[in-house]
Structures are given as C-alpha cells and as structure tokens.
Amino acid sequence: xxxxxxxxxxxxxxxxxxxxxxxxxxxxxxxxxxxxxxxxxxxxxxxxxxxxxxxxxxxxxxxxxxxxxxxxxxxxxxxxxxxxxxxxxxxxxxxxxxxxxxxxxxxxxxxxxx
Amino acid sequence: xxxxxxxxxxxxxxxxxxxxxxxxxxxxxxxxxxxxxxxxxxxxxxxxxxxxxxxxxxxxxxxxxxxxxxxxxxxxxxxxxxxxxxxxxxxxxxxxxxxxxxxxxxxxxxxxxxxx
Numbered sequence: 001x002x003x004x005x006x007x008x009x010x011x012x013x014x015x016x017x018x019x020x021x022x023x024x025x026x027x028x029x030x031x032x033x034x035x036x037x038x039x040x041x042x043x044x045x046x047x048x049x050x051x052x053x054x055x056x057x058x059x060x061x062x063x064x065x066x067x068x069x070x071x072x073x074x075x076x077x078x079x080x081x082x083x084x085x086x087x088x089x090x091x092x093x094x095x096x097x098x099x100x101x102x103x104x105x106x107x108x109x110x111x112x113x114x
Numbered sequence: 115x116x117x118x119x120x121x122x123x124x125x126x127x128x129x130x131x132x133x134x135x136x137x138x139x140x141x142x143x144x145x146x147x148x149x150x151x152x153x154x155x156x157x158x159x160x161x162x163x164x165x166x167x168x169x170x171x172x173x174x175x176x177x178x179x180x181x182x183x184x185x186x187x188x189x190x191x192x193x194x195x196x197x198x199x200x201x202x203x204x205x206x207x208x209x210x211x212x213x214x215x216x217x218x219x220x221x222x223x224x225x226x227x228x229x230x
Contacts, residue, residue: 004157033217043203043220055215090157101207103148103218105157 002026004093006106014114018079021109025072025093029104032074034066037088037108046089049074078111086113116141116208120221127194128229135189135224137204142182144206149178149189152201152223161202162189194228201225 005024013019025032034046045058049068066076072093078085088110092103117140127133139147145166150158162171162178164187170179177190187204205218 006157035220042222043205045217045219048215048217050215056210056217058217088155092158101146101216102160102163103150103158103205104160105150107157108155110155 004091004104004106006089006091006109008109009107010110010112012112012114013081015081015083017081018077019081019111020075020077021089021091021111023074023076023091023093023106025074025091026104029093029095030072031094032068032072033092033094033103034074034076035090035092036060037090038086043090046076081113083113086111116144116206116219118204118206118219118221120202120204120224122224123222124225124227126227126229129194129196131194131228132190132192133194133226135191135202135226137187137189137221139185139187139204139206139219141206141208142185144182146207147178147180147187148205148218149176149187150203150205152203154201158203191226194226196228196230199227 007022031050033048035043037043047057052068063079068074088108090108092105094101119138121136148163149161152158164171164180175192180187201223203223205220207216
C-alpha cells in the first residue's frame with residue numbers, strides 16, 4: 001500500500017510569491033491534516049480536512065489556505081510569502097476511527113523563501 | 115490547553131545502552147498518545163500508539179508506557195543501535211467540538227545520537 005505522498009519535495013521561492021503544495025493520502029484515508037515544522041516553533045497544526053470539509057484551523061494568518069478534493073487529495077496554498085514561512089510542511093493522513101487513530105506522515109515539502 | 119514537553123532535549127549514548135525518553139502532557143483527558151521518529155529533513159514515522167485504556171505498547175526493542183493520572187509517557191529503547199539515531203517526538207490529541215475532530219500537539223522532541 002502506497003504511503004502519503006507529498007510534492008514537490010523542495011521549493012525555493014522569493015518573498016511575495018505564492019506556492020501550492022500537494023498531498024496524496026493513503027488510499028481509503030479520508031482525513032488529511034497539515035503541519036508546519038520550524039526549528040524554533042517545532043510542529044504546529046495548520047488545518048485538517050475530512051471529506052472535503054475543513055473541520056478546523058490552527059493559529060495561522062489567512063495567507064495559509066487549503067482544500068481537499070473528492071479523492072481525498074489535498075492542497076495547501078500560501079500567498080504573499082514571507083521569510084518566516086520557510087519551513088518543512090508535513091501532511092498526515094488517517095482513518096479517523098473513534099478510538100484508535102494513527103497518523104501517517106509524508107516526507108514533507110521543504111520550502112525556502114528568499 | 116494541552117501542552118506537551120519532552121526531556122531530555124538531546125541525548126548521546128554508546129551503542130548497546132538501554133535508554134528512556136520522557137514525555138509529559140498537561141491535559142490528562144487524552145484518548146491516545148503517539149510516539150514518532152523523525153530523521154533529519156524527513157517526515158515522521160509512527161512508532162507506537164497507546165490508547166487511553168492501555169498502559170503500554172511494545173514493538174520490537176521499543177516499549178511505550180502511558181500514565182494518564184500523572185500526565186506522563188515514556189519510550190524505552192532496549193539495546194540501542196547507531197540506526198536508532200534520530201529525533202523522537204510524542205504527540206497528544208486535542209479534540210475540537212462539536213465536530214469531534216482532532217489535532218495533535220507535539221512535543222519539541224528528543225534528539226538521540228547512538229555512538230558506535
């Protein structure tokens with residue numbers, strides 16, 4: 001069974017540009033969540049999607065947005081990039097059973113903003 | 115508000131040692147706790163998931179325990195090997211109501227180096 005796939009693996013952008021990251025979850029997983037990882041802040045929750053609906057969002061500005069498609073694939077978009085957006089962006093998928101949810105992470109997209 | 119703390123932040127041990135990594139959480143109303151491993155620049159690999167009704171889980175040389183009353187979990191690594199060198203993170207879920215969605219709060223991790 002294929003794991004969580006994130007593309008691209010690396011991105012270099014300049015301030016003010018926008019970027020779109022993609023995540024394909026494990027087949028059958030309907031929940032996709034996104035996290036930002038930086039050396040200073042660690043892993044921080046961005047948002048979570050289930051059946052094409054954003055169920056909740058973390059404390060990030062409106063420049064960060066996302067969506068989920070009917071096949072559960074998800075994208076996140078960051079507009080008007082800032083230097084501080086440089087980070088490893090991780091996507092995780094899960095089955096979301098009631099009592100036993102295991103998160104499966106992709107390899108991440110390393111974003112560098114110059 | 116759930117806060118997750120891990121100590122030590124870094125650990126360097128000779129090969130073959132048994133070691134314990136600690137994870138503390140402030141809100142004991144969790145329904146599971148997960149341990150992950152992360153290699154530099156890579157994603158997270160799930161190691162163990164302990165449900166709230168369990169006290170421990172084992173996988174190979176790894177054993178994780180959960181004590182909700184004290185807000186602690188430990189990851190025990192037996193007979194450490196150089197290939198165990200990585201950052202180990204624990205994560206506790208926080209529920210969003212009323213949709214019963216969850217997000218995970220991660221500790222800052224323990225960076226482990228096992229010397230050959």
